[in-house]
Amino acid sequence: AAGVIQSPRHLIKEKRETATLKCYPIPRHDTVYWYQQGPGQDPQFLISFYEKMQSDKGSIPDRFSAQQFSDYHSELNMSSLELGDSALYFCASSFRGPTGELFFGEGSRLTVL
Amino acid sequence: ILNVEQSPQSLHVQEGDSTNFTCSFPSSNFYALHWYRWETAKSPEALFVMTLNGDEKKKGRISATLNTKEGYSYLYIKGSQPEDSATYLCAFVGGATNKLIFGTGTLLAVQP
Numbered sequence: 001a002a003g004v005i006q007s008p009r010h011l012i013k014e015k016r017e018t019a020t021l022k023c024y025p026i027p028r029h030d031t032v033y034w035y036q037q038g039p040g041q042d043p044q045f046l047i048s049f050y051e052k053m054q055s056d057k058g059s060i061p062d063r064f065s066a067q068q069f070s071d072y073h074s075e076l077n078m079s080s081l082e083l084g085d086s087a088l089y090f091c092a093s094s095f096r097g098p099t100g101e102l103f104f105g106e107g108s109r110l111t112v113l
Numbered sequence: 114i115l116n117v118e119q120s121p122q123s124l125h126v127q128e129g130d131s132t133n134f135t136c137s138f139p140s141s142n143f144y145a146l147h148w149y150r151w152e153t154a155k156s157p158e159a160l161f162v163m164t165l166n167g168d169e170k171k172k173g174r175i176s177a178t179l180n181t182k183e184g185y186s187y188l189y190i191k192g193s194q195p196e197d198s199a200t201y202l203c204a205f206v207g208g209a210t211n212k213l214i215f216g217t218g219t220l221l222a223v224q225p
Contacts, residue, residue: 033213042202042217043157056212090156098206098213099145101159 002026006091006105013081014113021076021108025093031055032074033102034066035090043090049074050097081112117205119216126193127224133189134219136203140184145206147213148177148188152199160188160201193223 005024013019025032031050035043036059045058049068060066063081068074078085088107094100118137126132138146145164149157161170166181174191190197200220204213 035215042215045212045214048212058212092157099162099164101147101162102149102157102204102213103159104156106156 004091004093004103004105006089006108008108009106010109010111012111012113015081015083017081017112018077018079019081019110020078021089021091021110023074023076023091023093023105025072025074025091026095026103029072029093029095029100029103031094031097031100032068032072033092033094034060034074034076035092037088037090037107038084039087046076046089055097078110081110083112086110086112117203117214117216119201119203119219121219122217123220123222125222125224128193128195130193130223131189131191132193132221133187134201134221136186136188136205136216138184138186138203138205138214138216139207140182142207143181143184143205144208146179146181146186147204147206148186149202149204150199151202151218157202188219190221193221195223195225197221198223 033048034046037043046060048056052068066076090107092102092104148160151157163179168179200218202218204215
């Protein structure tokens with residue numbers, strides 16, 4: 001069965017550069033979530049989309065933006081990267097919002113040098 | 114700020130032991146409670162989603178209970194096996210939102 005696909009899996013950027021992460025949810029899932037997991041930390045909620053509209057916002061810096069496109073894939077754009085942005089970024093999708101279990105992608109590891 | 118706490122932080126048991134851990138969450142404005150299992154180098158995998166007070170769910174040797182009035186959920190593993198070694202995360206959803214707030218996890222290590 002198709003799973004949540006994230007790309008790229010690994011990304012190395014320098015400070016002040018820009019990065020874009022992509023997420024392709026499971027077909028027919030209506031909700032996409034982005035989480036950031038720093039080293040040794042639990043996943044922190046960044047933002048979610050329901051039916052292509054932003055539904056909730058968490059601790060997402062102003063330097064970050066995200067959107068969901070007509071084909072339901074989502075992109076997380078990060079600008080003016082800082083060393084502290086180095087983390088594993090997970091995308092997850094669900095059907096029926098938060099009462100449906102989340103299916104996670106394998107994550108995109110961003111390293112900022 | 115919503116607080117979702119899990120205890121213990123880590124647990125070491127012997128193969129065959131039964132174990133349980135706790136997820137505490139705000140008792141007001143409850144909407145759903147999720148449990149996930151997260152193995153090293155893999156992505157989190159859903160175990161249960163519970164929405165009703167008194168819910169009990171079971172999957173093989175793993176089961177979970179939910180008390181929304183007092184704000185806690187227990188996860189039980191019967192007869193732990195080395196392959197159960199993982200971090201177990203709970204996530205709380207308050208109100209009609211799409212925001213899951215994760216706890217800090219309980220790291221379970223099962224020694225053969």
